[in-house]
Amino acid sequence: xxxxxxFYFNIKEPNKSCLLALRSLILNVGENISETxxxxxxxxxxxxxxxxxxxxxxxxxEPYILMVEGKHLTHPVLEQGSRSRMKxxxxxxxxxxxxxxxxxxxxxxxxxxxxxxxxxxxS
Numbered sequence: 029x030x031x032x033x034x035f036y037f038n039i040k041e042p043n044k045s046c047l048l049a050l051r052s053l054i055l056n057v058g059e060n061i062s063e064t065x066x067x068x069x070x071x072x073x074x075x076x077x078x079x080x081x082x083x084x085x086x087x088x089x090e091p092y093i094l095m096v097e098g099k100h101l102t103h104p105v106l107e108q109g110s111r112s113r114m115k116x117x118x119x120x121x122x123x124x125x126x127x128x129x130x131x132x133x134x135x136x137x138x139x140x141x142x143x144x145x146x147x148x149x150x151s
Contacts (some may be wrong), residue, residue: 032063035070039089046091046121047082053127054080074141076147092101093117095137103133
C-alpha cells in the first residue's frame with residue numbers, strides 16, 4: 029500500500045467514498061497532476077507545485093478540497109474564512125457530488141499555473 033493510500037484506508041464511510049471520488053476527480057482533471065502526502069493529508073501537485081489538498085473539517089466531520097491559490101479564484105461555493113491565501117470547497121458526503129462545479133473550479137485553479145499567475149520553478 030502506498031503512503032498516499034494509507035490516509036484513505038483509515039477513514040470511515042461515507043467520508044471515505046467521498047474522498048476517493050474527489051481524489052479521482054483531481055487526478056483526472058488534467059495532465060501533470062501527482063499525489064503526495066503533506067502535513068498528514070493528501071496533497072495534489074501540478075508539476076510538483078502544491079495545487080490542492082483533501083481534508084476533513086474537524087467541526088462538521090465533512091470533507092473539503094483546500095485550494096492552495098484560492099485567493100485568485102472566485103466562485104460562490106468557495107469559502108475564504110480567515111485564510112489569506114487559500115479557500116475551501118466543502119463537500120457533503122451524504123449527497124451526490126457536483127462534479128461539474130468541482131471540475132470547473134479545479135480547471136480554473138490549474139489555469140493559474142498554466143498561465144503563469146502562479147509561478148512554477150523549472151527543474
